[in-house]
Amino acid sequence: MAEIELRAEEFTLFRKYIYEKVGISLSDQKSTLVKGRLNKRLNQLNLTSFRAYYDYLVNDTSGDELALFVSAISTNVTSFFRESAQWKWLESYLPALVASKRDKKIRIWSAGCSSGEEPYTILMFLQHHLHDFDSWDIKILATDISTKVLSHAIKGHYDAKNVEPLSKEIVHRSFDKIRTEDGISYQIAPHLREKVLFRKYNLVTDPFFIKNRFDMIFCRNVMIYFDDVTRHELIGRFTTLLPKGAPLFLGSSESLTTHRETLKLLGSSIYQRL
Numbered sequence: 503m504a505e506i507e508l509r510a511e512e513f514t515l516f517r518k519y520i521y522e523k524v525g526i527s528l529s530d531q532k533s534t535l536v537k538g539r540l541n542k543r544l545n546q547l548n549l550t551s552f553r554a555y556y557d558y559l560v561n562d563t564s565g566d567e568l569a570l571f572v573s574a575i576s577t578n579v580t581s582f583f584r585e586s587a588q589w590k591w592l593e594s595y596l597p598a599l600v601a602s603k604r605d606k607k608i609r610i611w612s613a614g615c616s617s618g619e620e621p622y623t624i625l626m627f628l629q630h631h632l633h634d635f636d637s638w639d640i641k642i643l644a645t646d647i648s649t650k651v652l653s654h655a656i657k658g659h660y661d662a663k664n665v666e667p668l669s670k671e672i673v674h675r676s677f678d679k680i681r682t683e684d685g686i687s688y689q690i691a692p693h694l695r696e697k698v699l700f701r702k703y704n705l706v707t708d709p710f711f712i713k714n715r716f717d718m719i720f721c722r723n724v725m726i727y728f729d730d731v732t733r734h735e736l737i738g739r740f741t742t743l744l745p746k747g748a749p750l751f752l753g754s755s756e757s758l759t760t761h762r763e764t765l766k767l768l769g770s771s772i773y774q775r776l
């Protein structure tokens with residue numbers, strides 16, 4: 503099929519819309535990327551121009567097409583126990599957290615959770631390190647803009663290749679093994695799945711309904727495409743949800759140059775609420 507051209511004025515429409523809706527600022531150089539990545543989608547929808555696709559995108563009130571667009575130009579890549587230095591740090595932080603929690607309640611937000619590896623890793627980690635894990639009241643709010651990745655996350659069903667790097671003990675405790683005609687795959691055990699509340703949530707434009715405080719927030723590898731203004735606002739909102747001393751985890755390639763009065767860098771892109 504012939505490639506559909508993306509005209510400069512069409513690209514400008516997408517750029518404006520995507521910035522307003524998700525805080526992603528597309529530079530001029532991204533025009534080729536948008537054209538290349540979205541051509542297949544236009545064909546699937548039987549659309550013959552990017553202008554027609556733009557109309558389709560802005561009229562989709564479900565937000566699913568927007569999430570698809572974002573997935574096409576960015577990445578949902580994730581993995582269990584990503585950013586190993588942060589898990590090591592968390593090991594040393596855990597005793598202080600445990601000591602401060604008389605009510606045995608832990609609340610965590612995984613913001614931009616993709617297909618669920620991040621929130622489930624948090625639970626695997628806690629199950630591994632808390633000897634009385636079952637007596638804790640642990641809830642994780644896991645949000646993402648994309649319904650596609652969220653439906654994968656809710657099922658908690660993963661290919662063997664994603665699970666194999668984990669220790670045998672963790673796999674045994676945290677997954678049910680599933681044998682199918684295609685081989686073996688793994689599903690997160692129900693007692694862990696029930697501790698995660700997955701919700702569709704756009705970090706940039708959805709109303710800020712969350713009022714609960716969190717013992718920690720993970721927002722890793724999500725803000726890489728956001729511009730400074732969007733990032734600044736979002737970090738400001740995170741700080742209002744963290745009590746003094748609580749950590750905020752960003753991706754290893756992300757660092758903050760703002761909010762120095764409220765967040766202190768502890769290393770490995772871990773920031774502590776002051």
Ligand SMILES: C[S@@+](CC[C@H](N)C(=O)[O-])C[C@H]1O[C@@H](n2cnc3c(N)ncnc32)[C@H](O)[C@@H]1O
Nearest residue numbers: 577578579580614616646647704705722723724
């Ligand atoms: C690269 S993944 C990171 C997953 C996980 N946090 C990790 O570090 O492994 C980035 C995720 O952020 C989500 N995302 C991007 N923009 C978003 C927005 N404005 N609101 C909510 N989620 C967003 C994407 O859908 C994607 O699943």
